[in-house]
Amino acid sequence: MANPNDPALHSWIDIAPGSDFPIQNLPFGVFETAERGPRLGVAIGEYVLDLYAVAQFGFFDDLELGAKMPKVFRRRSLNQFIALGRPAWRAVRQRVSELLRHDNPALRNQEEAMRECLVRQSEVRMLRPVKPQNYTDFYSSIEHATNVGIMFRDPANALLPNWRHIPIGYHGRASSIVVSGTDIRRPNGQRKAPDAAAPSFGPSQQLDFELEVGFIVGKGTHLGETVPIQYAEEHIFGLVLFNDWSARDIQSWEYVPLGPFLGKSFGSSVSPWVVTLDALEPFRVAGPVQEPEPLLYLRQLDNHNFDVHLEVAIQPEGGPETTVSRSNFGLMYWSMAQQLTHQASNGCNLQVGDLYASGTISGATPDSLGSMLELAWRGTRPLPLADGSERKFLLDGDRVTMRGYCEKDGLRIGFGEVTGKVLPAPAG
């Protein structure tokens, strides 16, 4: 069988150069149209391959996907498909790759199957890809943690003493995770300016984005079980772009001592296509050197970072878009494997569909910072946009779009985007 990541593969579907979805990607998502209820799909060029239809035409019959096939392909989330296990994901991706190869007529030459199995992306509505069972947000970019420490604590000791020893993280709100395209309402909340006598309640004045990448757990554990670091990646299904919208004023008044709460839980956005860890294999890179060396349970060999180029753009209502940041997921100090092993190290049970976000991904340069907080340095260096306006934080009507892609040796696979527009706060 051909390796579905082989850069030489090409499809009988026309795929524009620079597309996020060549035959080497094949990310999974959930879509619906006016005619079809929710279906699982795979992105290919400008199309979605309807996996339920593919199954109905018998193309998966020999794959031994179990009794839940084909029902598993007409769900509102990927969860049940993911729960089939890694051999099933791999078999489906491999088969989809074969069906789409330029030299395979099996699907291409069946008119009815073609009509049923391929839908234009412009004609579908993408749904949230997974129902997140639990959501953890990490804080794993050393540049971001350092910047926050400089701004809010002590520039001389910006990193807290635990930071280089632990992939610091906290549990976030799973219910308010929404799919790209969902507008985000500016939250009301309690906040207190440092010089105010008392707190007040009203619309957040410091609405921000956070550029993150999330991963979806594909294999759970039982309570009491741990995950040795060398097996951690076997528990990962795939990756998404993640915008951890943050209300800085609410957050800074509430977060001591128990962490972020309402400053985050009003909404978080995920991209609709989950890029499998398998598809990202060609883009492994080494992460930063970890000094001091982590404790044994977090010590990893080989490369566990992934070279994903990331961009953030802001588009004011009716105006042009400005790319305000270019960063890279390969910069993460703590890897996904370390995050997952740490989460499970106390016996906490992982569940299929858990979502783990990286924390804001900032680079070392002023144009690679992953939040408005850092880009405008706590409001002290307003950020110019292409329409001539400036931003300290986000304004109503602003659309924030994050994009991500990998590129190497002529092969490019992408994540698509995660986008959302800021709506005004509700009255009172």
Added chain:
Amino acid sequence: MANPNDPALHSWIDIAPGSDFPIQNLPFGVFETAERGPRLGVAIGEYVLDLYAVAQFGFFDDLELGAKMPKVFRRRSLNQFIALGRPAWRAVRQRVSELLRHDNPALRNQEEAMRECLVRQSEVRMLRPVKPQNYTDFYSSIEHATNVGIMFRDPANALLPNWRHIPIGYHGRASSIVVSGTDIRRPNGQRKAPDAAAPSFGPSQQLDFELEVGFIVGKGTHLGETVPIQYAEEHIFGLVLFNDWSARDIQSWEYVPLGPFLGKSFGSSVSPWVVTLDALEPFRVAGPVQEPEPLLYLRQLDNHNFDVHLEVAIQPEGGPETTVSRSNFGLMYWSMAQQLTHQASNGCNLQVGDLYASGTISGATPDSLGSMLELAWRGTRPLPLADGSERKFLLDGDRVTMRGYCEKDGLRIGFGEVTGKVLPAPAG
């Protein structure tokens, strides 16, 4: 119709004086036996009333519970039943009350129905009552927050500046919430003594309990919606006892700046019977005076605290049990209504089955503290047990049992208990 809370009601089932489950309580839970798969039940005296069997015999036929009846009574959790809404919970509780009244022969005189509908509690296994969709842990006892502040921060400014303005809370781990009776494995984790040069990984040396009461959300909200304080209790289905097991050494090394994480997520225990807010109505009391007055969105009229007596007992392996604390849920500074309204104030969507825990419930006296941390004052005043041993924190083999009940004017309703035994940490 008779008020099911009427202290004058009595049942044809013999109920021992001091039972937690007289006819005025009728809490909901989920059970199974060797013969019956999971079923929803109501506790009455030493029995469980099998709601699926009751439905099969037609006793709910006129209640208009909808198309999901009777299937909703043979689920692994109360979630779907709760989702039917408050009129359905009330109708079922009212009908169960009628069926169990001393002067109603409808069920009592049907031999076959009696055999199918009533099971001894000693013959059933109780399951986790709800699948928690999201779990939030608050920090709403002023005595507990003050004690922690004295121990870990500044005795002169023990309460943080935000504490009297916000019901401080954080998102906890939903997946590791287990039902009473589940043993709890001491977690391994990373910790660093203040005088140690570097952190190390191993079994927690400071395993603790936290005496809490949790409530279950019975009515959700949409993203962007808020819950005015006067309607908050309409979103509450019922209450459980909650043990928020805590590994203090892991927690203290990890929690700055993003809050508790692995120090908590190895397990939390809930009692199996959910006492409805309706059943607790006779036990409303005023909470502490809130000074300064909360902001308008958190300002409540009337009484929103509940007078629930609470106890914690420790039983070493093979030894006698010692009651180490007696506290009261009525002491809470922030009410459940305030917690819920605050959680939803930024538009965060609530979900049926969400679990919100109170935070450790400590009183003002040394024998009313809700955690070992406070009872043994950070290890400086070891707590004597009845077997002559002492505890700074929990030892392997210790069983921790929490009990709760309300009592007023001769009426007593109880929560049963939440219990769990500490197992040794897994090897390395």
